[in-house]
Amino acid sequence: MARKRYSDEDVLNLLRQIELSLASGSSVATACRSVGVSDATYYNWRKKYGGMGKSQLQELKGLEKENSRLKRIVADLELDKLILKESVDYLKPKV
Known part of the structure; x- marks a missing residue:
């Protein structure tokens, strides 16, 4: 079916x-x-x-949309953080 x-x-x-x-x-x-x-x-x-109700459903949809947007922002920031960390490790003088 x-x-x-x-x-x-x-x-x-x-x-x-x-x-x-x-x-x-x-x-x-x-x-x-x-x-x-x-x-x-x-x-x-x-x-x-x-x-x-319909108004609560619209509010729920809005919150879900905002939540997904914020999750994307956090993922981008985590990626930037990892890139910066790798570049700092690369630029450290080796003893």
Whole structure:
């Protein structure tokens, strides 16, 4: 079976649909089957996105983007540090 990729907004909409089905009295398995996901996927999504609104999702995306940018900066600085350390070791007078 082909694997589907859902955007974060799609996941929030599917979670809302499942929650509405659960509120109307259906079981988790039938509610998940009605939207086309497994109940394990539902529980994983609920753990990650549970209780999150669209504004919080946008904030989460912004923080993830900033975090990746900062990680790249740290990696570049570490590389510069190693280059400088090697050049200092090379320029030291040998006794």
